Amino acid sequence: MTNPLAIIGRIFLHFLGVVGRIAMFTGVSVSHCFRPPWFPALIGRQMLDIGYFSLPVVGLTALFTGMVLALQSYTGFARFSAEGAVATVVVLSVTRELGPVIAGLMVAGRIGASMAAEIGTMRVTEQIDALTTLSTNPYKYLVAPRLIAGLTMLPLLVVVADIIGVFGGYIVGVYKLGFNPAAYLKRTFDYLEFMDVFSGLVKAGAFGFLISLMGCYHGYNSEGGAQGVGRATTNAVVSASILILIFNYAITEIFFATR
Amino acid sequence: MSAPPKISIRGLKKHFGLKKVLDGIDLDVGVGESVVIIGGSGTGKSVLLKCILGLLEADGGSIKIDGQEVVGLRSAEREKINRKFGMLFQSAALFDSLSVWENVAFGLIQGQKMARKEAKEIAVTNLAQVGLAREVGELSPAELSGGMRKRVGLARAIATTPEIIFFDEPTTGLDPIMSDVIDKLIVKCVRELGATGVSITHDMKSARQIANRIAMLHEGKIIWQGPVSDIDRDTNPYVDQFVHGRADGPIQMQVRK
Numbered sequence: 424m425t426n427p428l429a430i431i432g433r434i435f436l437h438f439l440g441v442v443g444r445i446a447m448f449t450g451v452s453v454s455h456c457f458r459p460p461w462f463p464a465l466i467g468r469q470m471l472d473i474g475y476f477s478l479p480v481v482g483l484t485a486l487f488t489g490m491v492l493a494l495q496s497y498t499g500f501a502r503f504s505a506e507g508a509v510a511t512v513v514v515l516s517v518t519r520e521l522g523p524v525i526a527g528l529m530v531a532g533r534i535g536a537s538m539a540a541e542i543g544t545m546r547v548t549e550q551i552d553a554l555t556t557l558s559t560n561p562y563k564y565l566v567a568p569r570l571i572a573g574l575t576m577l578p579l580l581v582v583v584a585d586i587i588g589v590f591g592g593y594i595v596g597v598y599k600l601g602f603n604p605a606a607y608l609k610r611t612f613d614y615l616e617f618m619d620v621f622s623g624l625v626k627a628g629a630f631g632f633l634i635s636l637m638g639c640y641h642g643y644n645s646e647g648g649a650q651g652v653g654r655a656t657t658n659a660v661v662s663a664s665i666l667i668l669i670f671n672y673a674i675t676e677i678f679f680a681t682r
Numbered sequence: 683m684s685a686p687p688k689i690s691i692r693g694l695k696k697h698f699g700l701k702k703v704l705d706g707i708d709l710d711v712g713v714g715e716s717v718v719i720i721g722g723s724g725t726g727k728s729v730l731l732k733c734i735l736g737l738l739e740a741d742g743g744s745i746k747i748d749g750q751e752v753v754g755l756r757s758a759e760r761e762k763i764n765r766k767f768g769m770l771f772q773s774a775a776l777f778d779s780l781s782v783w784e785n786v787a788f789g790l791i792q793g794q795k796m797a798r799k800e801a802k803e804i805a806v807t808n809l810a811q812v813g814l815a816r817e818v819g820e821l822s823p824a825e826l827s828g829g830m831r832k833r834v835g836l837a838r839a840i841a842t843t844p845e846i847i848f849f850d851e852p853t854t855g856l857d858p859i860m861s862d863v864i865d866k867l868i869v870k871c872v873r874e875l876g877a878t879g880v881s882i883t884h885d886m887k888s889a890r891q892i893a894n895r896i897a898m899l900h901e902g903k904i905i906w907q908g909p910v911s912d913i914d915r916d917t918n919p920y921v922d923q924f925v926h927g928r929a930d931g932p933i934q935m936q937v938r939k
């Protein structure tokens with residue numbers, strides 16, 4: 424019991440078990456995304472929920488992120504008289520990094536939690552069992568629409584976040600730091616490459632998938648009444664957030680290598 | 683019985699952790715037969731139905747539906763088998779994101795790909811059979827009373843006219859008159875539509891009405907089964923105690939004095 428090696432071993436085995444279960448859950452769910460029947464109405468509802476209703480939260484956080492980015496990078500670059508680079512730094516940081524990560528974390532809190540709560544409640548009130556007895560596969564009916572919606576809507580959200588974030592930087596740059604508006608915009612777009620935006624959108628797609636996956640996985644496997652659903656909700660948000668940061672590094676690394 | 687049984691269970695085992703819930707169940711249900719399972723609270727009656735439906739995985743034993751083994755069946759084939767079943771859950775288990783009539787019509791729309799309009803008419807007919815008006819169909823399940831939810835669950839279970847219907851405590855929480863209506867409805871489903879029924883109930887009056895045969899579950903085993911007419915004449919002390927609802931007898935309730 425007290426042997427530290429045994430404890431580490433047990434934790435490691437438990438971890439492998441969880442990874443295996445998530446991998447199987449993912450495999451089954453993804454296979455259902457590609458097989459009919461599909462549920463357009465359910466996919467649409469999830470898209471609305473993830474895409475449209477997250478706009479205010481994501482827009483607001485993106486705006487302030489862009490603004491603070493302009494101020495902070497100005498502080499840094501002023502020390503070696505490179506203030507002109509502010510616009511470029513803002514647009515690169517937002518599109519490559521902060522747009523996807525901030526949108527991802529915000530949506531993880533909003534959507535990951537609500538998915539886990541909804542599916543978890545369906546689990547503990549036997550509604551998922553009822554689906555099965557009514558010859559409807561719960562993976563197809565509940566999980567697949569959420570995965571599809573997460574994967575497709577997050578990139579769209581990030582496009583909006585990118586635009587608003589750059590706009591936030593522009594406001595601070597022009598009205599507070601005194602840049603010439605035309606020069607600021609020119610600086611913004613002159614050095615922006617397709618890959619900057621594209622890598623950000625790839626990240627967004629991955630994050631959207633992970634958020635839905637964690638929400639569904641923890642909800643689907645919740646047990647033990649209201650308390651269990653609460654635990655599932657917390658786990659969904661925490662695990663999605665951690666995975667977002669890990670995958671963020673991994674994807675950045677891949678694009679860095681293929682520069 | 684000459685025809686092969688619709689459901690044939692042999693040596694079915696199921697445990698949760700260290701707790702053995704089902705410990706070798708043997709039970710046959712013939713085509714068109716109505717079997718009522720009785721037994722104390724927490725003896726595993728609901729677990730038994732869920733094992734037959736494949737919602738819980740059996741630890742051992744065999745379950746045959748129309749002669750086909752279903753323990754350990756792959757999910758695609760399981761789905762095919764499940765089309766034969768209708769189930770009223772003890773908790774009703776209505777989908778709270780859908781309206782009442784959509785709940786009732788769910789199996790028709792999703793399972794049988796029926797047009798919504800047509801399915802709605804069938805749903806309304808089914809709701810009427812359980813004493814609920816057309817307007818109730820437009821409500822959401824959260825707006826219903828416990829007894830109403832139960833009746834909607836019942837309407838949903840029979841809407842697809844399944845070959846085998848399970849009723850988990852269909853009349854619990856209903857007034858005596860409505861109980862009688864529901865009992866008659868179950869009898870009608872089984873006798874007229876030729877379905878095979880397995881019901882769980884604690885209400886001996888409705889057990890007598892619904893059942894051709896009664897089986898009693900105790901400590902993981904079927905300790906008694908026989909035709910309804912035998913239940914009052916039987917000398918089995920467990921059955922006698924249960925049927926007459928006496929606190930004293932061989933069945934010890936787990937309560938601290």
Ligand SMILES: Nc1ncnc2c1ncn2[C@@H]1O[C@H](COP(=O)(O)OP(=O)(O)OP(=O)(O)O)[C@@H](O)[C@H]1O
Pocket residue numbers: 698703721722723724725726727728729730772
């Ligand atoms: N998912 C589960 N996990 C752990 N234990 C369970 C689970 N489901 C049921 N049990 C246990 O199995 C036993 C039988 O439960 P079941 O719901 O079948 O009882 P029941 O006979 O239907 O009782 P009641 O008449 O009160 O509905 C109970 O002791 C319960 O604690």
Ligand SMILES: [Mg+2]
Pocket residue numbers: 727728729772850
């Ligand atoms: Mg029960």
